[in-house]
Amino acid sequence: MLTLREGAFVKPEAGQAQLNVAYCGICGSDLHILQGSEDKRMTLPSVIGHECSGVVGEVGEGVDGVKPGDRVVVWPVKSCGECPACKEGFGHVCQHLQVRGIETEGAFQSSWTLDADALVKIPEGVSLLHAALAEPLAICCHVVRRGEVKKGDYAVVIGGGPIGLMTALVAKAEGAEVLVSEVNEKRLEKAREMGLETVNPAKQDVPQRVQEETGGKGADVVFETSGSQPGVDTMVKLPKVHGTVVLVAIYGKPMTVDLKQLYYFEKNVVTARMQERGDMEKALRLLADKAFDADKIITSVLPLVEIRQGFDRCMDRGGCEVKVLIDCGNA
Numbered sequence: 001m002l003t004l005r006e007g008a009f010v011k012p013e014a015g016q017a018q019l020n021v022a023y024c025g026i027c028g029s030d031l032h033i034l035q036g037s038e039d040k041r042m043t044l045p046s047v048i049g050h051e052c053s054g055v056v057g058e059v060g061e062g063v064d065g066v067k068p069g070d071r072v073v074v075w076p077v078k079s080c081g082e083c084p085a086c087k088e089g090f091g092h093v094c095q096h097l098q099v100r101g102i103e104t105e106g107a108f109q110s111s112w113t114l115d116a117d118a119l120v121k122i123p124e125g126v127s128l129l130h131a132a133l134a135e136p137l138a139i140c141c142h143v144v145r146r147g148e149v150k151k152g153d154y155a156v157v158i159g160g161g162p163i164g165l166m167t168a169l170v171a172k173a174e175g176a177e178v179l180v181s182e183v184n185e186k187r188l189e190k191a192r193e194m195g196l197e198t199v200n201p202a203k204q205d206v207p208q209r210v211q212e213e214t215g216g217k218g219a220d221v222v223f224e225t226s227g228s229q230p231g232v233d234t235m236v237k238l239p240k241v242h243g244t245v246v247l248v249a250i251y252g253k254p255m256t257v258d259l260k261q262l263y264y265f266e267k268n269v270v271t272a273r274m275q276e277r278g279d280m281e282k283a284l285r286l287l288a289d290k291a292f293d294a295d296k297i298i299t300s301v302l303p304l305v306e307i308r309q310g311f312d313r314c315m316d317r318g319g320c321e322v323k324v325l326i327d328c329g330n331a
Contacts, residue, residue, distance in 0.1 A: 002311060004305065012113050012116075014063075016060040016114060016116055017056050017057075017066055019072065020056075021052050021053075021107050021108075022052070022054045022129075022330045022331045023052065023053050023128060023326065024053075024107040025323055026323075026325075026326065028162075029101075030048055030311070033102065038102060041103055046106070047112075048102065048106045049109075049326070051134075052073065052132060053072070054128070055070070055072070055330060056119070059116060063116040065117065072119040072120060072122060073132070073135065073284070074100060074107065074114070074120075074135070076099050076101055076118070076274075077097070077274055077275070078104060078115070079098075092274045097274075100114065108307060120277070120284065123285070123287075124288075128331055129301070132325050133287065133297060136162060138275040138279040139275045140166040141275065141286070143170075143272045144170045146271075147171075147223065147270065147272075148244070149174045149220075152176070153220040154176065154177050154214050154219050155177070155223065156180075156181060156210060156238050157178060157179070157225060158222065158225060158231045158234060159181070160180050160184065161225065162323050163225050164248075165180070165187070165190065165191060165196075165297070168223075169292045172292075176221070178196055179210070179213070179219075180196050181200075181231075182200065183200055183202050184317070186320040187320075188200060190320070190322055194293065201230065206234055206238070207238060214240070218241070218243055220239070220243055220244070221243065221246065222235050222243070222246070224248055225249050226249060227250060227252070231249070232256070236258050236261035239265075240265075242265070242268065243267050243268070244268040245269050298325055299322045299323060300324045301324075301325045302326055310324045310326055
């Protein structure tokens, strides 16, 4: 259940900063939380949300990386630093990973006190509104990096939701030719508005389209962001020999995979979760460079008191929303 209640100002302790939250985006993970599938990860009641921007209000003792007045975004990864994954440099997939806004308190509040080392400064020229896209965009930067996308590649993105659309835009920024596969015509229209090629798998044979456009070779990289069985069925058919599939979506239930499609042509399967701090920094650079029109990604901005309406819009699979942002009162 999602409820609004009066919060309390928490003075930052040593190593912490108090953030005046400007905007926070509604994430797919937030929808899973509301639907109850993430309850085991949380201590209820809790404040959720992690796709945020804001301005530092106060800092605790020993904090020198940020100061009051700095405009920042939040890197939501909270790793233990001690497990084998962390010691190998993979803290973003820490074996005891906590995600701020899920395992810990989050950003759908006007004042949020958290570890100061989670804050990343926003470059000049990037608004607080656009900066609220940095966290999901960083996931897409990580996804594209995991797929080793390079200039001249042919990439297919299955699913035209927020992560799928931004993955396509990041891949295009890397110089790839990108095709977005999506059944929602409103999302396809949005993708086309942003200069992306599209296909509706309900109306056109996607593997045939890819074969025709690549001269029979197949895609260099395929990103599965839909989280659906039809998406998984299609993804294995699209890559070229030694091509790559990147699993991006969170699958709420086990999927059936035709492994022969992968085995016969030595196709690679790569997974991608969360993002590293460098991905956050790259996402902010893309926003600063205006690599795409961020205003087209943000389809609604609602006040905090209307957050439930925002969630309802995001859960309307036939709707036209891409990214809904919540104004937390400090814009």
